[in-house]
Amino acid sequence: MRTGTDRVKRGMAEMQKGGVIMDVVNAEQAKIAEEAGAVAVMALERVPSDIRAAGGVARMADPTIVEEVMGAVSIPVMAKVRIGHIVEARVLESMGVDYIDESEVLTPADEEFHLLKSEYTVPFVCGCRDLGEAARRIGEGAAMLRTKGEPGTGNIVEAVRHIRKVNAQVRKVVAMDETELMTEAKLLGAPYETLLEIKRLGRLPVVNFAAGGVATPADAALMMQLGADGVFVGSGIFKSENPEKTARAIVEATTHYQDYELIAKLSKGLGAAMKGIEISSLTSETRMQERGW
Amino acid sequence: MVKVAVLGLQGAVREHVNAIEASGAEAVVIKRVEQLQEVDGLILPGGESTTMRKLIDKYGFMPELKRFAAEGKPMFGTCAGLILLAKRVVGYTEPHIGVMDVTVERNSFGRQRESFETELDIKDVAEDFSAVFIRAPHIVEAGENVEVLAKHNGRIVAAREGQFLGCSFHPELTEDNRLTSYFVRMVEESKQKTIV
Numbered sequence: 001m002r003t004g005t006d007r008v009k010r011g012m013a014e015m016q017k018g019g020v021i022m023d024v025v026n027a028e029q030a031k032i033a034e035e036a037g038a039v040a041v042m043a044l045e046r047v048p049s050d051i052r053a054a055g056g057v058a059r060m061a062d063p064t065i066v067e068e069v070m071g072a073v074s075i076p077v078m079a080k081v082r083i084g085h086i087v088e089a090r091v092l093e094s095m096g097v098d099y100i101d102e103s104e105v106l107t108p109a110d111e112e113f114h115l116l117k118s119e120y121t122v123p124f125v126c127g128c129r130d131l132g133e134a135a136r137r138i139g140e141g142a143a144m145l146r147t148k149g150e151p152g153t154g155n156i157v158e159a160v161r162h163i164r165k166v167n168a169q170v171r172k173v174v175a176m177d178e179t180e181l182m183t184e185a186k187l188l189g190a191p192y193e194t195l196l197e198i199k200r201l202g203r204l205p206v207v208n209f210a211a212g213g214v215a216t217p218a219d220a221a222l223m224m225q226l227g228a229d230g231v232f233v234g235s236g237i238f239k240s241e242n243p244e245k246t247a248r249a250i251v252e253a254t255t256h257y258q259d260y261e262l263i264a265k266l267s268k269g270l271g272a273a274m275k276g277i278e279i280s281s282l283t284s285e286t287r288m289q290e291r292g293w
Numbered sequence: 294m295v296k297v298a299v300l301g302l303q304g305a306v307r308e309h310v311n312a313i314e315a316s317g318a319e320a321v322v323i324k325r326v327e328q329l330q331e332v333d334g335l336i337l338p339g340g341e342s343t344t345m346r347k348l349i350d351k352y353g354f355m356p357e358l359k360r361f362a363a364e365g366k367p368m369f370g371t372c373a374g375l376i377l378l379a380k381r382v383v384g385y386t387e388p389h390i391g392v393m394d395v396t397v398e399r400n401s402f403g404r405q406r407e408s409f410e411t412e413l414d415i416k417d418v419a420e421d422f423s424a425v426f427i428r429a430p431h432i433v434e435a436g437e438n439v440e441v442l443a444k445h446n447g448r449i450v451a452a453r454e455g456q457f458l459g460c461s462f463h464p465e466l467t468e469d470n471r472l473t474s475y476f477v478r479m480v481e482e483s484k485q486k487t488i489v
Contacts, residue, residue: 001411008408011466012427015339015372018303037347039303039340073458074399075341077426098405098428121406255302255348256324 004121009143011206012076012099012123014154016040016098016230017142020220021209023047023234026065027072033237039230040076040099043069046217048152049235049274052286060088063095068095078125081158083292084110090256093122099144101125101139104291105151105234105237114292119143127211129162129289131169135190135198136293138206148289149212154276156213157269158289159223163210167227173198215240215273217253217266224257241271295480298323298332302348304340304373306316308465310474318480326357331357334367334480335475337374339463342399345373362392366431367456367475367483376430383433393457394436395418401431401448414464415443415451419471424450424462431461454482 014114019039025046031145033041037237045061046054060081071101076098081088085101087111092100102115104127117124118141127148128134134145134153147166149159169188173195176184181199185192210223211232222230233247233253242244249266284290294317299309301322311335315442318324327334333394335358337345349355364366370393371377377389381396405428413424424445435441443451443460450461451472458479464472475481 001409003407004410005410008410008427011463012405012426014308015341015427015463017305017307017340018339019344020391035347036341037344039344066329075343076405093351093406096361096404123405150483167454204351236473251344252351 002056002112006143007017008103009123010206013125015197016076016209017207018255019230020254021230021232021246022237022247023232024069027068029238029243030069030072030077030232032245034073034075036244037251038075038247039106041073042078042080042101042232042234047235047238048288049239050152051105051152052152059084060106066092066095077093077110078143080106080116082106082109084108084115086115087243089115090147097122097123097259099123101143103225104125104288108291114140115260117143125209127289127292128166130188131163131173131198132188132190133293134166134204135188135194136210138194138204139191142206144207144209146209146211146232149210149214150282151288152277153213153279153282154213154215154223154236154239154274155278156219158208159213160226162212162289163223163226163228165199166204166208170198170204174202192234203209214224217249221253221263224254230254233279237254237276239274245275246270289292294319295333295477295484296321296331297334297336297477297480298328299336299338300374303344304338305463305465306338307338309338309473311370312465313477315470316477318473318477326354328351329357330359333443333475333484334369334475334476335361337368337377338465339372339374341430342373342376342389345377347444349377358390359392362390362456365456365483365487366481367458367476369458371460371465372427372429373464375432375461378457378459381434393454393459394439395432395452395454395459397430398433398435399430400428401433402426402429405429411445413443413445413450414471416440418442418475419469422470422471423463423467424464425466426450426462430459432459435487
């Protein structure tokens with residue numbers, strides 16, 4: 001009997017496919033998310049838009065909040081650690097969190113090295129903007145990916161850019177002659193073995209969700225249509241006018257992403273979505289996507 | 294060739310499709326109730342049982358799934374799918390589809406860090422089946438007509454009751470298609486009976 005194997009860690013993410021993972025900051029929100037049909041919740045102290053507004057250093061959530069959420073729902077609970085913060089990761093693992101997000105939404109703890117995720121029993125999800133970044137995270141042992149987008153903005157443009165980029169690069173690798181893969185690995189800064197695996201499978205070896213800017217049911221369906229395996233929604237739900245209804249609508253739109261009549265119906269009367277931020281108004285230091293490499 | 298469907302509302306759908314095709318049947322992904330009429334057997338995949346249940350209710354699948362079972366067509370539930378099939382779920386007053394005479398307990402091996410893989414001896418299927426358990430349920434109690442197919446550390450993790458097959462683990466996550474092939478044969482036998 002073996003725990004923490006690649007198959008067990010990657011398999012956990014496979015069970016989340018076609019679903020929505022929602023950011024929550026307390027037990028009450030976690031219950032709303034579960035009731036709406038979320039496949040997992042991400043327990044946080046603040047949602048990304050509030051982290052953005054508050055400024056300063058953003059860290060792992062207070063374990064009290066994580067425990068409270070774990071006690072409130074039967075679906076899996078995820079939590080975020082700062083990039084490269086070995087102890088935050090071990091703390092969450094010891095608490096029995098089901099999945100850890102090594103996340104650019106928090107202030108990085110290490111500007112040079114990400115966590116060696118293969119050493120942990122708990123599985124990790126990491127952000128990526130392109131295949132090089134995705135493959136490096138897989139190389140370190142990430143069992144799930146999510147495209148980064150730009151968290152806390154309610155603006156889908158970066159999420160679209162990243163999922164398109166990753167999937168275009170995957171298609172290119174799959175179509176390549178094997179002779180060309182080493183050079184492609186060099187150009188992407190990607191581990192060669194990961195590219196070989198992608199070519200053999202015809203897809204990424206781990207599940208890839210979309211994140212960072214999903215605010216409406218149509219946004220979620222768009223990400224699915226562009227090839228995401230599922231969707232993370234951060235500020236988009238509990239910063240909207242009607243969280244229950246928005247949460248349910250985003251879950252349904254993710255399942256039936258090509259049923260446009262249904263999405264029209266789901267989008268009616270949701271009230272105001274989160275306000276949103278134009279990306280060009282952000283300075284380079286406030287772009288969370290540029291954290292990590 | 295028989296048509297075997299995978300309920301495609303959420304979860305590991307693609308993996309089951311691959312396993313069905315490798316077992317020599319035609320695979321169909323079902324997202325709409327009407328599609329149920331055209332298939333001979335149904336797999337309820339792994340995923341999050343609470344999410345699947347919400348979507349099942351939302352789209353009126355429940356009466357149709359019960360009818361599918363009442364027609365005697367084979368159904369195979371893996372992990373979350375087993376929970377959907379069970380007549381009794383520990384800690385809940387109502388079952389989901391509630392057709393297989395077993396009592397299951399959700400997340401009974403613990404949280405994700407306790408998830409594991411192991412070799413299983415599955416009666417009539419394989420002596421060395423590599424089984425992946427993810428936040429898995431197990432069968433606490435099986436009715437008298439239920440045949441226990443596999444146990445892990447004394448807990449029932451695979452069972453069959455006539456047309457119903459259920460397991461705690463995820464046969465779809467490995468390239469070992471022997472359990473799916475076993476189900477495809479159940480579907481073939483059941484179809485043959487209805488034709489005769």
